[in-house]
Amino acid sequence: MSSGIFGLEEVLRDLDLTSEEIDEAMDDISKEVATEILDKAIANVNGPKNMAIGKVKKSGKKIEKVESKKSNRIKSIKRFMNRFRKKNxxxxxxxxxxxxxxxSLKIRKMGKGRRKVYADINIANYACHVHDGTSRMKARPFLDDAVDEVMDSDKYLDIAGKIIDDILNK
Structure with a gap:
């Protein structure tokens, strides 16, 4: 007569299923959090159209923009207000x-439960200059600030909690 635990195969099968569900949950969490970060980064670089850029004709020649008195007044007001802008x-x-x-802002899957939000330099090779700044331009870390904003707001905890609740309530 042999002794054994009855139902061990079923328990082990359930544990394997749980492991797969955990991997799937981690992947879903990373995808949702990366999407949230991407949305914040897009909001950071989604400013107004730069009106100082001249239009280009089909022939390739630039059309010079005629400055109006109103636009000159606005520029002088902006220069005046920039004096009061804080250094940071x-x-x-x-x-x-x-x-x-x-x-250029994209998400790439890096492995199980890992995603990377990045600016594709093949589309915008100047992204690093905007993000990190140059000797003539202040840094505007649109990706770092997006990550900080999502992490500081605890939005990632809400996303993770919702996904884990969905798995547990199946």
Whole structure:
């Protein structure tokens, strides 16, 4: 007569299922959090159209913009207000010339439960200059600020809690 635990195979099968569900949950959580970060980064670079950029004709020649008295007045007001801007103020949102910076923001799956939000340099090779700044331009860390905003708001905990609740309530 042999002794054994009856139903051990079923318990082990359930544990394997649980492990798969945990991997799936981690993947869902990383996807949702990365999407939230991407949305915040897009909001950071989704500024107004830069009106200082001249339009280009089909022939390739630039059309010079005629300055009006009103636009000159606005520029002088902006210069005056910039004097009072705090040194650490970050000029958000980033103004838009072509929209390539916004189009370059992507999510890539890096493995089980891991995602990366990044700016594709093949689309906007200047993304690092905007993000990190240059000797002539202040840094506007649109990706770092998006990550900080999501993490500081505990939005990721809400996302994780909802996904885990859905799995437990199946």
């Amino acid at each position: 103020d970050i000029p958000y949102p980033v103004s838009v010339n072509t929209g390539n910076l916004k189009k």
